[in-house]
Amino acid sequence: MTQRKRMDRREFVKTTTGATAAVALGPTILRRRQQKTLKILQWSHFVPAYDVWFDKYAKDWGTAKGIEVTVDHISLADLTTRANAEVAAQQGHDLFQFLSPPGAFEPQVLDMVDLVREAERQHGPLIDLCKRSTYNPVTRKWFGFSDNYVPDPGDYLKSVWTEIGMPDGPATWEDLVTAGPQIKAKHPEIQIPIGIGMSQELDSNMATRAMLWSFDGSIQDANENVVLKSDQALAALQFGARLFQAGMNPAVLSWNAASNNQALNARQTAYILNSISAYRTAQDNKLPVADDIFFVPALKGPRGTRWASEHVMGIYAIWKFALSPDAAKQFLLDLIAHYRDAVMASKLYNFPAYPGSLAEASVPLAQKPAAGTRWLEQATANDPFGSNPPNKLRPISTALQWATNIGHPGPANPAESEVFDTFVLPTMFANVVTGRMTAPQALDDAHQQVKRIFEKWRARGLVAGGAGDRA
């Protein structure tokens, strides 16, 4: 027999209060759940003001679009670890910014072709350097969307180089070997006359590539065949050993990304290969050395070839598991449309992937790239951030003449990314300069490693070549 349970006064109050609260808050909760979100992860930019600008821009963009935008920042050295974790969890940010071509993540990211086409329709062509860093010709997939690249010039101390008869700094790699002993002789307090890293870090990766390319060697050819083992690469390695003897000490074997900046600003070195970050830091900290830092383009090799990597390249990827891919794409398009602000917020550190995005809105599309390039040349020729002399940054405006992509003369691809991420080239140079291996041994060792990496990615159908691989 069931007994009908009667509701007492207390239960009545509880129930009605609960029901009223549910009715009142329900729409709020529903609205909250329906609120679109966009999660962005990128590096802690070396110019703090850029992050301030970007975070505000993203917030304001979200407010205008009715999207809740979150921007998280991490150190550049931790980007790959974080990306691996997000892929493993199949969960994370909608937009993930890499600082070198993320070829190894190609299977995990959306094709950006529509976005690139639309950006080109609005601002004119993407520069070739960025295209070759974000497009895989084998799969015909745009595995990233680049908004910027950062030039990697040589930074030198003018007073020191003037004393040894080279007031305009070095022009060739051989100049470094010539200058090293002279700087040591004139300035014994400068412990590392030539501050180029040969350790497992970003700057060393870029510097050793610049050396290899300028000696007409490369990891792969234009058709993605592994051609590292060559007379040219051997010459580059032997040169690296001479350079080490002439102007370096073992400190360069344990350098991190900040070491060359610190060494230059403390006048412990007279030449580094870096972005303008060391110089801007000196300026910001009002160090007297700032006025003594000048820039040169990439150095020429023995046959006049002159190449350097970009220092970093901002490349956004949208994961396949991203929750808001459309919002992410729209955000990137709108970001490109505001790129003059971005360049200024970065104190001329970020150079645009779409030069036309720097042009005034009123400029016709066909003239935008030239107008944007002109604006950048003017900005670097008359630095608005207090350079002395104001045209000090002019050499970096020529970066597109001597900056090339990781993977040169071929495209960036997953194999090149893995070679980059596993620091094969800096290790190869370090093996020689420490005497651990002879140059031919180190070259052969690196070549075999590279071949294994390429074969792995070819088996996955993401890299071409193979028929022309050297033994």
Place this chain on the structure above:
Amino acid sequence: MKRVALYAAALGFIAFAGFPFYWMLLTAFKQNRDLYVGAFDTQHVPWIFNDPPTLEHLRLLFGQTDFLSWVWNTLVVVVAVVVITVAVAVPAGYSLARLSGRWGESLGMGIFFTYLIPPTLLFIPFARLVSLLGLQDSLGALILIYPTMTIPFCTWLVMGFLRSVPWEIEEQAMIDGYSRLAVILKVAPRLIVPGILTVVVFTFTLVMQEFVYALTFISSVDKMTVSLGVPIALVRGDVYHWGALMAAALVTSIPLAIVYNLFIDRFIQGFTMGAVKG
């Protein structure tokens, strides 16, 4: 003469131990132009203030970063992980040392070996687990994962410690009428207080300095721990903000140093007692 040598050695050790703190203190208050000094300036003395001290780095640390939130988050995680570790490792260590006979020793070593697996190998499978549980980007992820590092080592530590405590004391308690459970809850903890304190300090230290898992599981700046937030905010690209970094290191290491010094005798006892064959 012997006494002079003793004092000299002690002073040497004090200087060795205290120098990092002095260096942090100095760097935290030095002006940047005093930190980055040219090699040309041979008059500059690096271990003193050559220019007047500045609060600029502290202003950066406390005014332009979420440092206090990171300290709070770290404390929350530390307390939770310490509680979990003690609650699991002490009974586990006791069981393995006292109740499982010959198998206990081997099992204890087996558990200890899991501690030796580096986080760089484990973070990917853990990422999947954390995602599955919906704990991504929350302190809960760290509270879940950190005990997997601390419990194996602490269990082994407690086991070693218990080996040095005579079993007869607990046996006597049981003769006097205590049940096994009562012995575990009331008698054993009193016998292994130094061991438990060692577990606490060890866990505290490990959690304070952990980086890889924090990086993997936490992405929101306001949810970061000190070990993650500080390098992310103060190492910008290839530029290190040394003054603020040293200030952060100083502020967080002082409490740790105090904890260590308060319990130093028991801590040493905790680590060394198990090493003596009973």
